[in-house]
Amino acid sequence: MSDTTLTPRRLTWQRRRQSAGRTWRQFRRHRTGLIGLGVLVFFGLVALFAPLLADHSGIEVTEATGGVLEGPSWDYPLGTDANGRSVLTLLIWGARVSLMVGLLATAISMFLGTLVGLASGHYRNFFGAALFRITEWFLVVPFLPLAIVLASLLGRSLLNIAFVIGVTSWPATALLIRAQTLSIEGRPYLERARALGAGDWRQMSRHVLPNVMPMVFANTTLTVAIAILSETTLSFLGLGDPLRVSWGSMLDEAFNTGAITTGAWWFFLPPGICVILVVMSFTLIGQALEEVYNPRLRDRA
Amino acid sequence: MSAPTSTLVAEAETQPSQPGRRRSGRWRYIGSKLLGSFGALMFVIVFNFFLFRVIPTDPVRTLARNRLVSQEQVDELTRTLGLEEPLHQQFLTYLQNTFTGEFGLSFKYRQPVGELLLDRLWPTLLLVGTSTILASVIGIYLGMVSAWNRGKRIDHLSTGSSLTLYSMPEWWLGLVFLAVFAVGAGPIPELFPTGGLHSTDVDPNSFAGGLDTAWHLTLPVLTLTLAYLAEYSLIMRSSLLDEMGEDYLTTARAKGLRDVYVRRRHATRNALLPTATLVVLNLGFIVGGAITIETVFSIPGLGLLTTEALEVPDYPVLQGTFLFFSIAVILANLVSNLLYGWLDPRVLS
Numbered sequence: 001m002s003d004t005t006l007t008p009r010r011l012t013w014q015r016r017r018q019s020a021g022r023t024w025r026q027f028r029r030h031r032t033g034l035i036g037l038g039v040l041v042f043f044g045l046v047a048l049f050a051p052l053l054a055d056h057s058g059i060e061v062t063e064a065t066g067g068v069l070e071g072p073s074w075d076y077p078l079g080t081d082a083n084g085r086s087v088l089t090l091l092i093w094g095a096r097v098s099l100m101v102g103l104l105a106t107a108i109s110m111f112l113g114t115l116v117g118l119a120s121g122h123y124r125n126f127f128g129a130a131l132f133r134i135t136e137w138f139l140v141v142p143f144l145p146l147a148i149v150l151a152s153l154l155g156r157s158l159l160n161i162a163f164v165i166g167v168t169s170w171p172a173t174a175l176l177i178r179a180q181t182l183s184i185e186g187r188p189y190l191e192r193a194r195a196l197g198a199g200d201w202r203q204m205s206r207h208v209l210p211n212v213m214p215m216v217f218a219n220t221t222l223t224v225a226i227a228i229l230s231e232t233t234l235s236f237l238g239l240g241d242p243l244r245v246s247w248g249s250m251l252d253e254a255f256n257t258g259a260i261t262t263g264a265w266w267f268f269l270p271p272g273i274c275v276i277l278v279v280m281s282f283t284l285i286g287q288a289l290e291e292v293y294n295p296r297l298r299d300r301a
Numbered sequence: 302m303s304a305p306t307s308t309l310v311a312e313a314e315t316q317p318s319q320p321g322r323r324r325s326g327r328w329r330y331i332g333s334k335l336l337g338s339f340g341a342l343m344f345v346i347v348f349n350f351f352l353f354r355v356i357p358t359d360p361v362r363t364l365a366r367n368r369l370v371s372q373e374q375v376d377e378l379t380r381t382l383g384l385e386e387p388l389h390q391q392f393l394t395y396l397q398n399t400f401t402g403e404f405g406l407s408f409k410y411r412q413p414v415g416e417l418l419l420d421r422l423w424p425t426l427l428l429v430g431t432s433t434i435l436a437s438v439i440g441i442y443l444g445m446v447s448a449w450n451r452g453k454r455i456d457h458l459s460t461g462s463s464l465t466l467y468s469m470p471e472w473w474l475g476l477v478f479l480a481v482f483a484v485g486a487g488p489i490p491e492l493f494p495t496g497g498l499h500s501t502d503v504d505p506n507s508f509a510g511g512l513d514t515a516w517h518l519t520l521p522v523l524t525l526t527l528a529y530l531a532e533y534s535l536i537m538r539s540s541l542l543d544e545m546g547e548d549y550l551t552t553a554r555a556k557g558l559r560d561v562y563v564r565r566r567h568a569t570r571n572a573l574l575p576t577a578t579l580v581v582l583n584l585g586f587i588v589g590g591a592i593t594i595e596t597v598f599s600i601p602g603l604g605l606l607t608t609e610a611l612e613v614p615d616y617p618v619l620q621g622t623f624l625f626f627s628i629a630v631i632l633a634n635l636v637s638n639l640l641y642g643w644l645d646p647r648v649l650s
């Protein structure tokens with residue numbers, strides 16, 4: 001063996017690398033998951049390189065060069081909007097905002113959900129029970145009305161919309177994490193940790209959290225899908241950042257400027273199709289990951 | 302997932318054998334569910350209070366920035382919310398108003414919010430009720446077909462389209478329908494009205510009026526049905542697949558019962574359990590989800606009322622609709638829990 005200097009730290013990292021490799025090999029067998037990953041990488045690159053693909057001045061209303069709601073042409077492959085801007089340019093820059101809000105909202109939701117779920121599963125006293133009750137109550141509050149009220153009270157900005165989506169979507173994650181925590185807490189190695197005098201924080205952060213993480217990860221991709229759908233819906237209702245273009249705000253504009261009644265399909269079809277593709281690829285990846293991490297599901301189709 | 306199964310086993314072991322104790326278990330179950338719903342209701346009422354008072358540092362100032370709102374209305378809001386009083390006094394006034402159905406006057410319509418809500422309730426119920434019935438019946442049927450033909454082409458087709466519908470903002474589908482079937486695209490003529498609930502020249506209470514309303518509701522109902530059908534068929538499929546591996550089905554088949562009979566009478570009944578509760582549970586969320594569909598098709602229901610209130614912003618109306626939508630979810634929750642207890646007596650003990 002060449003690994004003569006195997007320190008605990010290196011051993012941990014080696015194990016982590018192996019486990020990541022195993023996950024990837026299992027994930028690779030899910031064709032739908034791979035397709036989702038491919039589509040997602042495409043949209044991610046488009047969002048990342050938006051300044052190279054389309055000039056930012058293309059989304060300024062004052063610098064619009066095209067006609068009103070013109071159909072697709074060589075200059076404007078997806079036609080123009082009611083202000084004479086190229087729809088393709090809007091679509092490319094919209095990918096940025098939609099993905100960014102989706103990821104930011106998910107980060108908030110995951111952080112809150114994991115924290116509350118872990119704590120309510122770990123503490124078997126009044127505190128844990130109270131957290132569980134609160135989670136259940138928040139689950140009852142209908143998402144869209146709450147998001148609408150919050151967004152209208154907080155004002156319209158990119159950060160606010162991400163905050164609103166994050167704050168309204170954490171309870172489902174918290175319940176999932178709580179169930180997972182409860183099942184892990186019953187295992188012998190936690191009893192061992194407790195017997196050795198590990199405190200609450202150490203038990204949660206070093207023993208429970210690493211085992212809950214795979215579920216959090218699989219759930220994250222599903223949450224991003226929901227967050228992007230929510231961003232689109234809230235922007236469509238006119239609650240998005242008025243200074244930025246997202247797929248939802250494009251659809252809002254299309255609806256309000258009569259693109260539907262004049263049959264300007266190039267304006268309202270592409271943003272919707274992009275949303276479907278992104279949401280679907282996140283869902284497919286999430287499903288594939290769930291099957292990889294949850295052996296019970298593996299032999300079911 | 303070992304915890305849920307182990308608790309199930311524990312529950313089964315402690316299950317009382319005498320019928321008398323069984324009955325008391327049922328009442329205890331109903332009681333605990335009622336109490337839980339009551340707690341949730343209280344939470345929502347308190348939450349509604351703080352949402353509109355604490356988060357905007359000053360709702361009156363937010364409102365005063367809006368040019369559409371006059372000084373009188375600002376004063377009126379200050380009075381209705383009782384903002385000059387101490388917080389606990391405000392809360393008591395709010396509680397009293399909520400329980401007596403006084404939600405204040407709408408800024409936009411100058412009408413009590415309670416009346417407005419009642420006026421706008423029926424279109425929403427009609428839309429949501431029809432779509433739920435259609436979506437659950439068709440969705441359950443599709444899920445069954447998928448599960449029985451698992452892995453075949455029809456299963457892939459149904460699961461694939463369900464997933465696509467599931468990834469779609471439902472109002473976008475509504476926009477597409479609007480453009481294709483109401484405005485007309487290519488060879489397709491204008492088939493349906495572009496919005497509203499009635500034509501202006503027809504009496505809504507006559508037979509022709511009923512047909513006219515159905516005509517107006519076709520596209521929105523179709524949209525909502527498709528949006529929810531996807532979820533129901535996916536759930537039905539997976540719960541039927543869960544059920545199909547069970548031993549009692551093998552027993553039934555070994556007794557010589559025909560496959561069709563085993564599926565219809567044994568597997569489907571048990572698989573319907575989670576789906577039925579989901580349908581009822583969703584009913585509460587669908588009422589809130591109708592917001593976007595009503596906006597797209599301009600149906601004068603609670604959803605359109607909400608989005609119209611957003612533009613002002615009409616805080617009394619927003620507060621009223623928020624409370625209403627939350628209560629709808631709590632009620633749906635309660636009914637689905639009771640339904641589950643009734644359909645599956647195992648949870649009663």
